[in-house]
Amino acid sequence: EAGTGQDFVQFRIDTFRRRLLGADLPSGPRVRYFVMGGGDGHRNDAGRMSHGGAWHVADTWPPENSAPTSLFLGAAGTLSDTPPESSDKQTFRFDPENPVPTIGGPITSGAPLMVGGAFDQIETRDLFGATSHKMPLASRADVLVFETLPLTRAITIAGDVSVQLFISSDRPTTDITAKLVDVYPPTPDYPHGFAMNLSDGILRTCYRDGFEQQRTLPDGDVVAITVRLYPIANRFEIGHRVRLEISSSNFPRFDINPNHEVGHDLSAVKFSALNSVHFGPDHPSCLQISVLSPEF
Structure with missing residues (x-):
C-alpha cells in the first residue's frame, strides 16, 4: 500500500x-x-x-482475495444478496426530449458541458440539461433506484462490475443505463447525505448480443441483457448504502436514443419508451461485483 x-x-x-x-x-x-x-x-x-x-x-485482477458477489434487485427498490421470492417489475417512461443529465463520470473532455469525476448526484443550476435545482437524480420518475440497507460492516469491492437485467419495452430498441453509487448518510457538512457516482455503463438494446447484428426487442416480451460498467475499487463504510440506478439516458455523455426502429439512431423523429425491469425467481436481475475478504 x-x-x-x-x-x-x-x-x-x-x-x-x-x-x-x-x-x-x-x-x-x-x-x-x-x-x-x-x-x-x-x-x-x-x-x-x-x-x-x-x-x-x-497478482491478479480481480485481486486474488476477492469473491464474486451478486446483489439482487427487488420490487421495493431493494438490493440484497438474497434473491426475491416473488416476481415483479418496475416501469419508467423514457422521454428522449427530457434525458437524464450527466453528472460526472470517467470523462476526459467535454467541458463545460460535462466534467469528469465524482459528484453528488444532484441537479444544479449550472448543470447542462438540468430541469430543476437541487433535485437528486434518484428522484426523477425515469430513474429506478435499488439500494442496500445501511451497511453494518464496511465492504471493499475491486474488479469488474456488471448488471444483469431482465427487461421489456414497448419500442423496438432503447437504451439502458446503470450507475453504481456510494450513498453517504447525512453529516453536518452534507445534511442531506451525499450520493457519489463510482462507475456507470450503457447498452443500446439492439446490440445486446454483440455489434455484429442489430436485434429488435420483441414487443413486451422479457429479454436478458448485460450492462457492463467500468472496473472499480471502492470501500463502502459502515452506515453507507450501495446503490444502483437504472435509466435510459446519460446526456450529453452519450447520445440520446430516439427509440425509433432499429437502424434509425439519428432520426429526428423521437418516441417515448415504456421500459420495465423485471425481478424474481424467473428473472434474477442483479448487480455483479467482486468483494474483497474482510481481512483486506
Missing part, C-alpha cells in the same frame, strides 16, 4: 520504457490499483468531499 501521492505519471513513463524500449527497470507488482474510500467524508477547503483512498497491489 502507498499513499495517494504516488507519481502516476512516472509510473506510466517507466511502463512504456520497459515495454517499448526494453529498459532494464524493476517491473514491480503485476497489478497496482487504487481503492477509493476510507476518508472521513468532510467538506475540504476546495469544497470537495474527502472520500479518501490508497494504492494497493495484487
Whole structure:
C-alpha cells in the first residue's frame, strides 16, 4: 500500500520504457490499483468531499482475495444478496426530449458541458440539461433506484462490475443505463447525505448480443441483457448504502436514443419508451461485483 501521492505519471513513463524500449527497470507488482474510500467524508477547503483512498497491489485482477458477489434487485427498490421470492417489475417512461443529465463520470473532455469525476448526484443550476435545482437524480420518475440497507460492516469491492437485467419495452430498441453509487448518510457538512457516482455503463438494446447484428426487442416480451460498467475499487463504510440506478439516458455523455426502429439512431423523429425491469425467481436481475475478504 502507498499513499495517494504516488507519481502516476512516472509510473506510466517507466511502463512504456520497459515495454517499448526494453529498459532494464524493476517491473514491480503485476497489478497496482487504487481503492477509493476510507476518508472521513468532510467538506475540504476546495469544497470537495474527502472520500479518501490508497494504492494497493495484487497478482491478479480481480485481486486474488476477492469473491464474486451478486446483489439482487427487488420490487421495493431493494438490493440484497438474497434473491426475491416473488416476481415483479418496475416501469419508467423514457422521454428522449427530457434525458437524464450527466453528472460526472470517467470523462476526459467535454467541458463545460460535462466534467469528469465524482459528484453528488444532484441537479444544479449550472448543470447542462438540468430541469430543476437541487433535485437528486434518484428522484426523477425515469430513474429506478435499488439500494442496500445501511451497511453494518464496511465492504471493499475491486474488479469488474456488471448488471444483469431482465427487461421489456414497448419500442423496438432503447437504451439502458446503470450507475453504481456510494450513498453517504447525512453529516453536518452534507445534511442531506451525499450520493457519489463510482462507475456507470450503457447498452443500446439492439446490440445486446454483440455489434455484429442489430436485434429488435420483441414487443413486451422479457429479454436478458448485460450492462457492463467500468472496473472499480471502492470501500463502502459502515452506515453507507450501495446503490444502483437504472435509466435510459446519460446526456450529453452519450447520445440520446430516439427509440425509433432499429437502424434509425439519428432520426429526428423521437418516441417515448415504456421500459420495465423485471425481478424474481424467473428473472434474477442483479448487480455483479467482486468483494474483497474482510481481512483486506
